[in-house]
Amino acid sequence: MTDNELTRCATTFGTPLYVYDERELRARVAFLREHLPEHVELCYAMKANTFVVPELEQIVDGLEVCSPGEESICAELGISQDKLVISGVHKDADLIDALVSSGAPVRAYTVESLSQLEMITSSAVRHGARVPVLLRLTSGSQFGMDASVVEDVVRDHAADPALDILGIQYFSGTQKDSIKRLSRELAKLDAFVHGLEEETGFSIRVLEFGPGLPVDYYDAGKIADEAAFLDEFADLLRPITSQRRVVLELGRSVVASCGTYLTSVVDTKTNVGSNYAIVDGGMHQLVYYAHAMALRLPPVHVLGQSADAAAGETDEWNICGSLCTTSDILAKRMPAPGLEVGSVLAFEKAGAYCSTEGMLMFLSRDLPKIVVVDEKGEPHLVRDGLRTDVMNTPRSLS
Numbered sequence: 001m002t003d004n005e006l007t008r009c010a011t012t013f014g015t016p017l018y019v020y021d022e023r024e025l026r027a028r029v030a031f032l033r034e035h036l037p038e039h040v041e042l043c044y045a046m047k048a049n050t051f052v053v054p055e056l057e058q059i060v061d062g063l064e065v066c067s068p069g070e071e072s073i074c075a076e077l078g079i080s081q082d083k084l085v086i087s088g089v090h091k092d093a094d095l096i097d098a099l100v101s102s103g104a105p106v107r108a109y110t111v112e113s114l115s116q117l118e119m120i121t122s123s124a125v126r127h128g129a130r131v132p133v134l135l136r137l138t139s140g141s142q143f144g145m146d147a148s149v150v151e152d153v154v155r156d157h158a159a160d161p162a163l164d165i166l167g168i169q170y171f172s173g174t175q176k177d178s179i180k181r182l183s184r185e186l187a188k189l190d191a192f193v194h195g196l197e198e199e200t201g202f203s204i205r206v207l208e209f210g211p212g213l214p215v216d217y218y219d220a221g222k223i224a225d226e227a228a229f230l231d232e233f234a235d236l237l238r239p240i241t242s243q244r245r246v247v248l249e250l251g252r253s254v255v256a257s258c259g260t261y262l263t264s265v266v267d268t269k270t271n272v273g274s275n276y277a278i279v280d281g282g283m284h285q286l287v288y289y290a291h292a293m294a295l296r297l298p299p300v301h302v303l304g305q306s307a308d309a310a311a312g313e314t315d316e317w318n319i320c321g322s323l324c325t326t327s328d329i330l331a332k333r334m335p336a337p338g339l340e341v342g343s344v345l346a347f348e349k350a351g352a353y354c355s356t357e358g359m360l361m362f363l364s365r366d367l368p369k370i371v372v373v374d375e376k377g378e379p380h381l382v383r384d385g386l387r388t389d390v391m392n393t394p395r396s397l398s
């Protein structure tokens with residue numbers, strides 16, 4: 001977005017403010033599609049940003065939905081169930097049952113454990129349905145199932161009339177900026193799938209893979225040429241696409257670039273020789289990967305002042321948020337000549353996880369209830385559980 005457009009947003013709506021640019025979003029998806037093999041499908045992991053789901057829903061093949069809150073958002077937005085991959089390590093039996101009994105099939109349910117398998121199968125049996133599933137293979141964490149368990153499930157349920165086993169889901173982490181690492185991971189996965197097919201005689205039709213494609217937040221240079229990076233990644237995928245449907249589950253890489261976080265300077269001071277600017281936002285509203293204590297300078301500039309023009313200036317500022325903690329630092333020693341109260345800072349590439357990963361809002365799960373225990377040991381409920389899907393749902397207000 002141009003600074004003029006951003007300034008208009010800041011003036012009209014005030015700060016702090018997230019601005020998401022649909023134009024950039026569409027261009028970004030087109031760019032990804034252009035560099036990925038033709039038949040690769042895109043499944044957007046909506047935890048990265050729920051507010052752009054209406055725009056994205058039209059241009060991606062599926063949505064990965066990880067909680068009842070995220071499902072409610074989709075329902076409220078009128079998104080067809082056949083777009084949804086019902087995912088997540090903690091599935092809700094009532095939600096699964098409601099979806100299965102609705103008669104409108106979802107794109108897939110992922111299976112993260114044997115108890116989830118039982119939950120999904122018994123719901124399918126109860127409602128006389130046959131449900132599509134993806135078995136999640138673990139990468140050695142709490143997510144997914146061991147290879148041997150996946151194999152047992154395939155063997156035991158290949159002919160199960162309640163289950164349509166589509167294939168495998170795999171996600172091992174985000175911000176993977178090494179092609180070597182992605183290559184090793186895909187080779188291992190491919191070998192596992194072939195082994196599974198040989199052992200069981202069952203055909204794996206879908207590989208749903210979360211590559212954790214990286215975003216270059218700090219100009220680290222590793223993926224300076226993103227098109228070349230994606231072309232190399234596409235070369236790794238191509239042989240697999242000739243054997244089965246490949247679906248990429250992507251969050252960060254789809255939405256990071258469309259977002260700008262605007263926050264205004266409300267106070268300035270010089271303490272022990274360092275310049276501090278206090279802004280009306282804070283670290284609870286801005287989440288960059290590996291950004292703790294702002295050890296690295298994120299992509300930020302003062303509206304009306306290009307970052308290039310400011311680079312090398314000796315007028316440097318520590319940008320601090322409004323929270324009462326010394327950790328609330330958004331940028332350290334940022335070159336920003338003439339920064340003053342009222343200046344608006346634009347943090348770029350802020351479209352992924354910022355509005356949802358302030359941890360309380362993550363996954364649109366309910367906020368915890370709060371209980372205060374009094375002197376006599378009596379517990380008192382002082383706040384009920386609050387729904388956050390309401391807060392994470394886009395509505396037309398202007």
Ligand SMILES: Cc1ncc(COP(=O)(O)O)c(C=O)c1O
Pocket residue numbers: 045048064087171173174175210211212213249250251252253
């Ligand atoms: C199962 C799964 N798929 C996809 C993603 C999206 O990852 P990224 O934002 O790195 O693309 C996540 C993120 O946590 C995930 O848990």
